[in-house]
Amino acid sequence: MRTAFPTVRGIAAVVMGVSLLSGAISCQRAKTEGPVSEPAQVTQAAAPENESSPATADVRPAPTINASRAIEYVKEVVAFGSRPIGSRNHTRLEQYIVARLKGDQVEDDAFVADTVEGKFPVRNIIAKYPGTKDGIIVIAGHYDTNYPLRNTGYVGANDGGSTTALLLEFANQLRGKKRDGYSVWLLWTDGEEAVRSWSDTDSLYGTRHLAERWQKDGTNKKIKAFLLADMIGDADLNIERETNSTPWLEDLVYQAATKLGYQSHFYARTLPIEDDHLPFVKLGVPCADLIDLDYGYGNVFHHTPQDTIDKLSSKSLEMSGNVILQTVWILDAR
Numbered sequence: 001m002r003t004a005f006p007t008v009r010g011i012a013a014v015v016m017g018v019s020l021l022s023g024a025i026s027c028q029r030a031k032t033e034g035p036v037s038e039p040a041q042v043t044q045a046a047a048p049e050n051e052s053s054p055a056t057a058d059v060r061p062a063p064t065i066n067a068s069r070a071i072e073y074v075k076e077v078v079a080f081g082s083r084p085i086g087s088r089n090h091t092r093l094e095q096y097i098v099a100r101l102k103g104d105q106v107e108d109d110a111f112v113a114d115t116v117e118g119k120f121p122v123r124n125i126i127a128k129y130p131g132t133k134d135g136i137i138v139i140a141g142h143y144d145t146n147y148p149l150r151n152t153g154y155v156g157a158n159d160g161g162s163t164t165a166l167l168l169e170f171a172n173q174l175r176g177k178k179r180d181g182y183s184v185w186l187l188w189t190d191g192e193e194a195v196r197s198w199s200d201t202d203s204l205y206g207t208r209h210l211a212e213r214w215q216k217d218g219t220n221k222k223i224k225a226f227l228l229a230d231m232i233g234d235a236d237l238n239i240e241r242e243t244n245s246t247p248w249l250e251d252l253v254y255q256a257a258t259k260l261g262y263q264s265h266f267y268a269r270t271l272p273i274e275d276d277h278l279p280f281v282k283l284g285v286p287c288a289d290l291i292d293l294d295y296g297y298g299n300v301f302h303h304t305p306q307d308t309i310d311k312l313s314s315k316s317l318e319m320s321g322n323v324i325l326q327t328v329w330i331l332d333a334r
Protein backbone atom coordinates (compact mmCIF):
# COMPACT_ATOMS: atom_id res chain seq x y z
CA MET A 1 0.00 0.00 0.00
CA ARG A 2 1.09 3.59 -0.40
CA THR A 3 0.25 7.06 0.87
CA ALA A 4 1.06 10.41 -0.62
CA PHE A 5 0.68 11.90 2.83
CA PRO A 6 3.93 13.05 4.49
CA THR A 7 4.72 10.65 7.31
CA VAL A 8 6.37 11.92 10.47
CA ARG A 9 9.56 10.24 9.25
CA GLY A 10 9.35 12.13 5.94
CA ILE A 11 8.83 15.42 7.69
CA ALA A 12 11.69 14.74 10.08
CA ALA A 13 14.04 14.12 7.18
CA VAL A 14 13.38 17.59 5.84
CA VAL A 15 12.71 19.63 8.94
CA MET A 16 15.45 19.49 11.52
CA GLY A 17 13.78 21.63 14.21
CA VAL A 18 11.87 19.84 16.98
CA SER A 19 9.38 22.69 17.35
CA LEU A 20 8.59 22.65 13.65
CA LEU A 21 8.16 18.88 13.78
CA SER A 22 5.63 19.03 16.60
CA GLY A 23 3.87 21.81 14.72
CA ALA A 24 3.51 19.54 11.70
CA ILE A 25 1.98 16.79 13.86
CA SER A 26 -0.50 19.28 15.31
CA CYS A 27 -1.59 20.24 11.80
CA GLN A 28 -2.31 16.61 10.95
CA ARG A 29 -4.38 16.15 14.06
CA ALA A 30 -6.17 19.45 13.55
CA LYS A 31 -7.70 18.10 10.35
CA THR A 32 -10.18 16.03 12.31
CA GLU A 33 -9.82 16.93 15.90
CA GLY A 34 -9.22 20.64 16.26
CA PRO A 35 -6.24 22.13 18.07
CA VAL A 36 -4.34 19.73 20.26
CA SER A 37 -4.12 22.40 22.96
CA GLU A 38 -7.87 22.30 23.53
CA PRO A 39 -8.69 18.79 24.67
CA ALA A 40 -12.37 19.49 25.34
CA GLN A 41 -12.80 20.38 21.69
CA VAL A 42 -10.84 17.31 20.59
CA THR A 43 -13.29 14.95 22.28
CA GLN A 44 -16.32 16.62 20.76
CA ALA A 45 -14.96 16.94 17.26
CA ALA A 46 -13.62 13.39 17.11
CA ALA A 47 -17.00 11.79 17.81
CA PRO A 48 -18.73 10.64 14.62
CA GLU A 49 -22.10 12.21 13.92
CA ASN A 50 -24.07 9.00 14.22
CA GLU A 51 -22.43 7.75 17.40
CA SER A 52 -25.66 7.73 19.39
CA SER A 53 -27.87 6.75 16.48
CA PRO A 54 -30.92 4.98 17.93
CA ALA A 55 -30.84 2.48 15.05
CA THR A 56 -27.63 0.97 16.40
CA ALA A 57 -28.07 1.57 20.13
CA ASP A 58 -29.01 -2.00 21.11
CA VAL A 59 -26.65 -3.96 18.89
CA ARG A 60 -25.79 -7.40 20.25
CA PRO A 61 -22.19 -7.82 21.28
CA ALA A 62 -20.19 -9.54 18.56
CA PRO A 63 -18.07 -12.61 19.31
CA THR A 64 -14.54 -11.87 20.41
CA ILE A 65 -11.57 -13.44 18.71
CA ASN A 66 -9.07 -15.78 20.32
CA ALA A 67 -6.07 -13.45 20.11
CA SER A 68 -3.48 -15.92 21.40
CA ARG A 69 -4.53 -18.33 18.64
CA ALA A 70 -4.34 -15.45 16.11
CA ILE A 71 -0.76 -14.58 17.04
CA GLU A 72 0.17 -18.27 16.84
CA TYR A 73 -1.08 -18.18 13.25
CA VAL A 74 1.13 -15.14 12.59
CA LYS A 75 4.13 -17.09 13.90
CA GLU A 76 3.31 -20.04 11.65
CA VAL A 77 2.84 -17.78 8.62
CA VAL A 78 6.11 -15.91 9.29
CA ALA A 79 7.92 -19.25 9.64
CA PHE A 80 7.45 -19.81 5.90
CA GLY A 81 9.84 -16.90 5.32
CA SER A 82 9.37 -14.33 2.55
CA ARG A 83 6.10 -14.99 0.64
CA PRO A 84 6.09 -12.89 -2.54
CA ILE A 85 3.98 -13.83 -5.57
CA GLY A 86 5.52 -16.55 -7.70
CA SER A 87 7.57 -18.03 -4.83
CA ARG A 88 7.55 -21.53 -3.37
CA ASN A 89 6.79 -20.09 0.06
CA HIS A 90 3.75 -18.36 -1.43
CA THR A 91 2.45 -21.71 -2.71
CA ARG A 92 3.08 -23.28 0.70
CA LEU A 93 1.14 -20.46 2.35
CA GLU A 94 -1.79 -20.92 -0.05
CA GLN A 95 -1.90 -24.59 0.98
CA TYR A 96 -1.65 -23.61 4.67
CA ILE A 97 -4.62 -21.21 4.38
CA VAL A 98 -6.83 -23.61 2.42
CA ALA A 99 -5.99 -26.48 4.82
CA ARG A 100 -7.31 -24.38 7.72
CA LEU A 101 -10.59 -23.76 5.87
CA LYS A 102 -11.43 -27.45 5.57
CA GLY A 103 -15.19 -27.98 5.45
CA ASP A 104 -15.86 -24.31 4.62
CA GLN A 105 -17.17 -23.08 1.29
CA VAL A 106 -13.94 -21.95 -0.38
CA GLU A 107 -13.48 -20.50 -3.85
CA ASP A 108 -10.56 -18.92 -5.52
CA ASP A 109 -10.00 -16.30 -8.13
CA ALA A 110 -6.81 -17.45 -9.81
CA PHE A 111 -5.22 -15.90 -12.88
CA VAL A 112 -1.86 -14.94 -14.34
CA ALA A 113 -0.75 -11.35 -13.82
CA ASP A 114 1.42 -9.72 -16.44
CA THR A 115 3.85 -7.47 -14.57
CA VAL A 116 7.01 -5.50 -15.27
CA GLU A 117 8.93 -8.39 -13.67
CA GLY A 118 7.21 -11.04 -15.79
CA LYS A 119 4.15 -13.23 -15.49
CA PHE A 120 3.05 -14.47 -12.05
CA PRO A 121 0.24 -16.71 -10.85
CA VAL A 122 -2.06 -14.72 -8.53
CA ARG A 123 -4.73 -16.34 -6.38
CA ASN A 124 -7.34 -14.58 -4.25
CA ILE A 125 -8.87 -17.01 -1.75
CA ILE A 126 -12.48 -16.53 -0.65
CA ALA A 127 -14.26 -18.36 2.20
CA LYS A 128 -18.04 -17.84 2.33
CA TYR A 129 -20.23 -18.00 5.44
CA PRO A 130 -23.90 -17.63 4.47
CA GLY A 131 -26.30 -15.44 6.45
CA THR A 132 -30.06 -14.96 6.59
CA LYS A 133 -30.01 -11.39 5.26
CA ASP A 134 -29.74 -10.49 1.61
CA GLY A 135 -26.30 -8.98 1.06
CA ILE A 136 -22.63 -9.63 1.63
CA ILE A 137 -20.01 -8.20 3.98
CA VAL A 138 -16.46 -8.79 2.75
CA ILE A 139 -13.55 -8.82 5.20
CA ALA A 140 -10.25 -8.70 3.32
CA GLY A 141 -6.51 -8.66 3.89
CA HIS A 142 -3.53 -9.49 1.71
CA TYR A 143 -1.34 -12.56 2.20
CA ASP A 144 1.50 -11.91 -0.27
CA THR A 145 4.61 -10.15 0.97
CA ASN A 146 6.73 -7.43 -0.59
CA TYR A 147 8.43 -8.67 -3.80
CA PRO A 148 11.50 -6.38 -4.10
CA LEU A 149 12.58 -7.33 -0.53
CA ARG A 150 12.26 -11.06 -1.17
CA ASN A 151 15.99 -11.79 -0.78
CA THR A 152 16.67 -9.58 2.23
CA GLY A 153 15.30 -11.79 5.00
CA TYR A 154 12.05 -9.82 4.94
CA VAL A 155 9.14 -11.82 6.43
CA GLY A 156 6.31 -9.24 6.60
CA ALA A 157 5.04 -10.20 10.07
CA ASN A 158 2.73 -7.17 10.20
CA ASP A 159 2.48 -6.41 6.47
CA GLY A 160 0.88 -9.59 5.17
CA GLY A 161 1.30 -11.89 8.17
CA SER A 162 -1.04 -10.15 10.62
CA THR A 163 -4.02 -10.07 8.26
CA THR A 164 -3.50 -13.60 6.93
CA ALA A 165 -3.72 -14.77 10.55
CA LEU A 166 -6.60 -12.54 11.60
CA LEU A 167 -8.76 -13.76 8.73
CA LEU A 168 -8.06 -17.37 9.73
CA GLU A 169 -9.23 -16.55 13.25
CA PHE A 170 -12.38 -14.89 11.83
CA ALA A 171 -13.05 -18.17 10.01
CA ASN A 172 -12.91 -19.96 13.38
CA GLN A 173 -15.52 -17.53 14.74
CA LEU A 174 -17.85 -17.89 11.75
CA ARG A 175 -17.54 -21.61 11.05
CA GLY A 176 -20.50 -23.86 11.82
CA LYS A 177 -22.70 -21.07 13.20
CA LYS A 178 -25.92 -19.87 11.65
CA ARG A 179 -25.45 -16.19 10.78
CA ASP A 180 -28.47 -14.09 11.67
CA GLY A 181 -27.29 -11.29 9.40
CA TYR A 182 -25.52 -10.72 6.11
CA SER A 183 -23.36 -13.36 4.49
CA VAL A 184 -19.73 -12.83 5.42
CA TRP A 185 -17.02 -13.54 2.87
CA LEU A 186 -13.43 -13.68 4.05
CA LEU A 187 -11.04 -12.65 1.31
CA TRP A 188 -7.30 -13.33 1.38
CA THR A 189 -6.13 -11.02 -1.38
CA ASP A 190 -3.01 -11.71 -3.41
CA GLY A 191 -0.60 -9.53 -5.37
CA GLU A 192 -1.31 -6.45 -3.28
CA GLU A 193 2.34 -5.48 -3.31
CA ALA A 194 4.12 -3.84 -6.23
CA VAL A 195 6.77 -5.95 -7.95
CA ARG A 196 8.99 -2.95 -8.73
CA SER A 197 7.61 0.39 -7.58
CA TRP A 198 4.06 1.32 -6.69
CA SER A 199 1.88 2.70 -9.47
CA ASP A 200 -1.68 2.26 -10.74
CA THR A 201 -0.51 -0.66 -12.90
CA ASP A 202 2.16 -2.09 -10.55
CA SER A 203 0.08 -2.86 -7.40
CA LEU A 204 -3.22 -4.39 -6.29
CA TYR A 205 -3.04 -7.16 -8.92
CA GLY A 206 -5.47 -9.44 -7.12
CA THR A 207 -8.14 -6.93 -6.14
CA ARG A 208 -8.09 -5.16 -9.51
CA HIS A 209 -8.89 -8.52 -11.11
CA LEU A 210 -11.52 -9.51 -8.54
CA ALA A 211 -13.30 -6.13 -8.53
CA GLU A 212 -13.72 -6.38 -12.32
CA ARG A 213 -14.97 -9.95 -12.06
CA TRP A 214 -17.45 -9.11 -9.30
CA GLN A 215 -18.62 -6.09 -11.28
CA LYS A 216 -19.40 -8.30 -14.28
CA ASP A 217 -21.21 -11.02 -12.32
CA GLY A 218 -23.22 -8.56 -10.18
CA THR A 219 -21.53 -9.40 -6.85
CA ASN A 220 -20.37 -5.81 -6.23
CA LYS A 221 -23.99 -4.63 -6.06
CA LYS A 222 -24.67 -7.09 -3.23
CA ILE A 223 -21.71 -5.97 -1.08
CA LYS A 224 -23.00 -3.91 1.85
CA ALA A 225 -19.50 -3.26 3.18
CA PHE A 226 -15.93 -4.12 2.24
CA LEU A 227 -13.78 -4.07 5.39
CA LEU A 228 -10.07 -4.16 4.64
CA ALA A 229 -7.40 -4.76 7.27
CA ASP A 230 -3.69 -4.08 6.72
CA MET A 231 -0.81 -3.91 9.22
CA ILE A 232 -3.14 -4.20 12.20
CA GLY A 233 -0.80 -6.19 14.46
CA ASP A 234 1.55 -3.35 15.51
CA ALA A 235 1.94 -3.46 19.31
CA ASP A 236 1.53 0.33 19.27
CA LEU A 237 -1.78 0.31 17.42
CA ASN A 238 -2.89 3.51 15.67
CA ILE A 239 -5.58 2.88 13.06
CA GLU A 240 -5.83 5.80 10.65
CA ARG A 241 -8.97 7.46 9.40
CA GLU A 242 -8.40 6.69 5.72
CA THR A 243 -9.93 9.19 3.33
CA ASN A 244 -10.31 7.03 0.19
CA SER A 245 -12.72 4.97 2.29
CA THR A 246 -16.47 5.58 2.56
CA PRO A 247 -17.11 8.13 5.34
CA TRP A 248 -20.26 6.52 6.83
CA LEU A 249 -18.50 3.15 7.07
CA GLU A 250 -15.45 4.75 8.69
CA ASP A 251 -17.85 6.30 11.21
CA LEU A 252 -19.35 2.89 11.88
CA VAL A 253 -15.90 1.42 12.55
CA TYR A 254 -15.28 4.21 15.06
CA GLN A 255 -18.64 3.50 16.65
CA ALA A 256 -17.64 -0.16 17.05
CA ALA A 257 -14.25 0.85 18.50
CA THR A 258 -15.97 3.17 20.96
CA LYS A 259 -18.43 0.48 22.03
CA LEU A 260 -15.47 -1.77 22.90
CA GLY A 261 -13.47 1.00 24.58
CA TYR A 262 -10.70 0.96 21.96
CA GLN A 263 -11.34 4.38 20.42
CA SER A 264 -8.02 5.82 21.61
CA HIS A 265 -6.35 3.51 19.06
CA PHE A 266 -8.43 4.89 16.21
CA TYR A 267 -8.33 7.93 13.98
CA ALA A 268 -5.61 10.08 15.58
CA ARG A 269 -4.61 10.89 11.99
CA THR A 270 -6.59 11.39 8.81
CA LEU A 271 -4.86 10.53 5.55
CA PRO A 272 -5.41 8.95 2.11
CA ILE A 273 -3.88 5.52 1.51
CA GLU A 274 -3.87 3.44 -1.66
CA ASP A 275 -4.69 -0.11 -0.69
CA ASP A 276 -6.72 -3.17 -1.74
CA HIS A 277 -10.04 -1.34 -1.24
CA LEU A 278 -9.36 1.14 -4.09
CA PRO A 279 -10.57 -1.04 -7.03
CA PHE A 280 -13.84 -1.54 -5.12
CA VAL A 281 -14.14 2.13 -4.07
CA LYS A 282 -13.86 3.08 -7.75
CA LEU A 283 -16.82 0.80 -8.54
CA GLY A 284 -19.03 2.29 -5.82
CA VAL A 285 -18.68 -0.41 -3.14
CA PRO A 286 -18.76 0.99 0.44
CA CYS A 287 -15.26 0.40 1.84
CA ALA A 288 -13.27 1.00 5.02
CA ASP A 289 -9.51 0.44 5.21
CA LEU A 290 -8.35 -0.32 8.74
CA ILE A 291 -4.64 0.34 8.55
CA ASP A 292 -1.87 1.44 10.90
CA LEU A 293 0.70 3.29 8.85
CA ASP A 294 2.68 4.36 11.90
CA TYR A 295 4.59 1.10 12.34
CA GLY A 296 7.44 2.08 14.60
CA TYR A 297 8.14 5.77 15.06
CA GLY A 298 7.51 7.44 11.70
CA ASN A 299 6.60 4.06 10.13
CA VAL A 300 10.26 3.04 10.33
CA PHE A 301 9.63 -0.76 10.26
CA HIS A 302 7.34 -0.74 7.23
CA HIS A 303 8.82 -2.58 4.21
CA THR A 304 12.05 -3.38 6.01
CA PRO A 305 13.50 -6.67 7.31
CA GLN A 306 12.61 -5.28 10.77
CA ASP A 307 8.94 -6.13 10.15
CA THR A 308 9.18 -9.09 12.54
CA ILE A 309 6.89 -10.76 15.05
CA ASP A 310 8.46 -9.06 18.10
CA LYS A 311 6.91 -5.73 16.97
CA LEU A 312 3.40 -7.23 17.13
CA SER A 313 1.07 -7.97 20.04
CA SER A 314 -1.89 -10.28 20.49
CA LYS A 315 -3.69 -7.34 22.15
CA SER A 316 -3.52 -5.34 18.90
CA LEU A 317 -4.85 -8.30 16.90
CA GLU A 318 -7.61 -8.60 19.50
CA MET A 319 -8.54 -4.91 19.28
CA SER A 320 -8.57 -4.74 15.48
CA GLY A 321 -10.26 -8.12 15.18
CA ASN A 322 -12.99 -7.40 17.69
CA VAL A 323 -13.68 -3.97 16.17
CA ILE A 324 -14.09 -5.55 12.73
CA LEU A 325 -16.48 -8.21 14.07
CA GLN A 326 -18.40 -5.57 16.03
CA THR A 327 -18.72 -3.49 12.85
CA VAL A 328 -20.19 -6.54 11.09
CA TRP A 329 -22.70 -6.99 13.91
CA ILE A 330 -23.69 -3.30 13.75
CA LEU A 331 -24.19 -3.65 9.99
CA ASP A 332 -26.32 -6.76 10.55
CA ALA A 333 -28.63 -4.79 12.86
CA ARG A 334 -29.15 -1.82 10.55
Ligand code: ZN
Nearest residue numbers: 001146159193
Ligand atom coordinates in the same frame (compact mmCIF):
# COMPACT_ATOMS: atom_id res chain seq x y z
ZN1 ZN B 1 3.32 -3.77 2.03
